Amino acid sequence: MLNANSKSKIFILDTNVILHDHTCIYQFQDNDILLPITVLEELDKFKRGNDLINFQAREFTRLLDEIVGDELFNGGKTLGKGKGKLRIETGKPFSDELKASFREDIPDHRILAIADYASKTYPDRKTILVSKDINLRMKAKSLGIQSEDYKTDQVTDENVLDKTITTLENFDDRLIDLLYEQGSFAIEEIKSEFKPEANECFIFKGNNSSVLARYDAKADRIFRVEKKTAYGIKPRNAEQTFSLNVLMDPEIKLIALTGKAGTGKTLLALAAAIEMHKSFDQILLARPIVALSNRDLGFLPGDASEKINPYMQPLFDNLGVIKHVFNPRSQEYQKIEELQKEERLVITPLAYIRGRSLSNSYFIIDEAQNLTPHEIKTIITRAGEGTKMIFTGDLQQIDSPYLDMKSNGLAYMTDRLKNQDIFAHINLLKGERSYLAELASNLL
Template sequence: MSAKKNFVLDTNVILHDYKCLFNFQDNDIFIPIVVLEELDKFKKGNDQINFNAREFVRELDEITDNHLFTEGALLGPDLGRLSIVVNSTYPEKVKSVFPEKKPDHLILAATLIVRENHPDRKTILVTKDINLRMKARAIGIETEDYINDKVKNIDIFESEHRVLDNVSPEIINAIYKSKDGIPATEISNDPFKSNECFVLESGTSSVLARYVSETGKVRKVIKEKNFGIEPRNAEQTFAFDLLNDPEVKLLALTGKAGTGKTLLALAGALRQNKLYKQILLARPIVALANKDLGYLPGDEKQKIAPYMQPLFDNLNVIKHQFSLESSDYRILQDMQEKGTLVIEALAYIRGRSLSETFCIIDEAQNLTPHEIKTIITRAGEGTKMVFTGDIQQIDSPYLDSQSNGLVYMIDKMQGQALFGHVNLIKGERSRLSELASNLL
C-alpha cells in the first residue's frame, strides 16, 4: 500500500470538476482559504463554471464537521480528510520570489505551510494552470495537473481509417451484393469496434465498410450526397453513413481545420429535416483576448453574433448549392423563419430538454467532460447529437488534448451500439487551407 499524500487544490480544479474531492482515494485534501474567495466570484452566472462553483460550495456546506479548519473532516469511507488552510504567514521562500500577495502566490504559500506541518508526507499542488505549475517548481513545490479525467490513448485522433488488405475477392463481392452485410467473423477473428468504419481490399477490388454491432455484420458504406454536399474522401463518406443512420444517436466528428466536420454534420441534419422537429446548431463561447461578452458592443444577440458566424458560414455554403428559386433553397429559408433551424450559443440550451432534435455541438474540444455530460443528458426521445471539434485547437487555458470533454466522451463511449466516431484527416476546404494546416 502506497504512503498517504497531501494534495492542495487550486481553484481551477474545482471549477473543472466540482466532484473532485472524491477522486483522491485515501489521501488528504487541503483547500487554501483564498480558493474559497475566488470561488465566490464565480457563483453568479449561467456558464458551467458558475454551476460548478455553486455545486462545490453546496458540497462543502454539507460537510458540517467542526474539524474542517483544524485536523480535517473525514470525506467518507476509504477516503481521506478535507481541511481548509487559513494562511497565518506568508513564507519567506514565496515572498522572496513573488512579493505580491496575489491569489496564485497565496496558494503557493498555503502549499508550503501544509508541507511544513506534515514533513513526513509528500505534499503536492494540483492545478490545471501551467503557469502556476512553473511557479511552484521554481520554489521547489511538487505539482501535478488534475488527471482524473485525462484520456491516455489519443492515437485515434491522428490516424486514418483502418485498412484490411488481403481480403478475398469473394468476400468483397459478397458485401457488395448483400444489403444487410455478412458476419464479421467471415472477415477477421480480431474484434471490430461498434460502428467502426474501414476499407476492405483485395488485390483487384475494395469496398468501404462498417461494422454494425447489433447485427454482428459488416455491410458496405454507400457514397451519397446530403442536401447538395458530396463526400470527397473515404472519411467523409463514413461520416455521412453514420449521420444518416437513425440508430446512431451520438456521433463525434474530429479532425483539423478544413476537413468539413461542421459542414458534413449540417448537411446530414438537413437531409433528415422531416424526421426531427428542430435542427439545433450550437457552440460554446470562448471569449477572445480574455475579454468577456460585456466588452463587445450591442445587445445580447449582437454580442454573440461574431462567435456564431462560422456556423452561418457553413449554412451559406449549403445554400449556395441551390438557386434562389429551387425547392431546397426555399426549405432552408422556411426552416430559419419558422425556428426549426436554429443557430445559437451553447449556454442557451442548458437546462432544456431536447426532444426530437438533431443537435450539432461545434467546437466541442472547448468543453469540459462535465459540460459534455450535461449536454448529452439533455437528450430526450428521438434526439440525435453530433459533436464536432479539433483537439489541437483548444482555446480554454485549463484544457488540453487529453482532458477536454470531446476526447473524454469518445474514450468512454467507444463500443456502445448507439455511438460512432470518425476522424477526418484530409483537408477539403482548399489547397491553401490544407497546406497551412499541415505546415504552420
C-alpha cells in the same frame, strides 16, 4: 492537525480544479485534501452567473455546506468510508524563498504559501499541488513543491486522439464481392483474429477491387458503405463518406467528428441534418462562446444578439455553403428558408441550450474541444427520446486555458464511449476547403 504519521498523500486544490469538477474532493481515494481559504474567497466571485463555472462554484459551496463542521478547520473532517480528510487551511506567511521569487500578493501565491507550509509541516508525507494552470504548476516546481494536473477525467487511451480509418490490404476478394452483391456479411466470415469496435470503419482492398465498410455491433455484421449525397453536399473522400453514413444512420444517436480545420466536420453534420429534417422536430446548431483575449462579451458593442453574432458566424457560413449549392428559387433553397423562419433550424450559443430537455432533435455542437467533460455530460443528459447529437471539434485548437488534448470534453467523451453501439467516432484528416488552407494547416 492532519495525521502526521499517515502514509497517504496530501493534495492541495487550486480554484480552477473545483470550477472544472465540483465533486473533485471525492476523487482522491484515501488521501487528505487541504483547501486553501483563498480558494473559497475566489469561488465567491464565481457564484453568480449562468455559465458552467458559476454552476460548479454554487454546487461546491452547497456540497461544502453539507459537510461543514469545526473539524474542517481543526484536524480535518473525513469525507466518508475509504476516503481521506478535508481540511480548510487559513493563510500562511510567505517563506523567504517565496518572497524573493514572487513578490506580488495574489491568490496563486497565497496558495503556493500554503503548499509550501504543508510540505514543511508534514515532511514524511508527499504533498502535491493540484492545478489546471500550467504556470502555477511550474511556479510550484520551482520551489521544490510537487504539482500535477487534475487527472480524474483525462483520456486513458491516447489512440483515440489520432484515430485513422483502418485500411486492410490483401483482403479476401470473395468477401468484397459479397459486400457488393448482398450489402453485408457476418463477422465470422473473416477467418483471422478480427475484433472491430462498434461502428468502426474500414477500407478493404483486395487484389481486384476495394470497398468501404462499417461494422454494425448490434447485427454483428460488416456492411458496405455507399457514397451518398446529403442536401447537395457530396463527400470528397472516404472519411467524409463514412461521416455522412453515420450522420444519416438513425440507429446511431451520438457522434464525434474530429479533425483539423477545413476537413468538413460541421458542413457534413449540417447537410445531413437538413437532409433528414423530416425525421426531426428541430435542428439545433450551437457552439460555446470563448471570449477573445480573455475579454467578456460585455466588452463587445451592441445588444445581446449583436454581441453573440460574431461567435455564431462560422455556423451561418456553413449554412450559406449549402444554400449556395441551389438556385434561390429552388425548392431545396426555399425549404432551408422555411425551416429557419419556422425556427425548426436554429443557430444559437450553447449557453442558451443548457437546462432544456431536447426531444426528437438533431443537435450539432460545434467547437466541442472547448468544453469540459462535465459540460459534455450535462449536454448529453439533456437528450430526450429521438434526439441525435453530433459533437464536432479540432483537438489541436483548444482555446480554453485549462483544457488540453487529454482533458477536454470531446476527447473524454470519445474515450469513454468508444465501442458503444449507438456511438461513432470519425477522425477526418484530409482538408477539403482549399489547397491553400490545407497547405497552411500542414506547414504553419
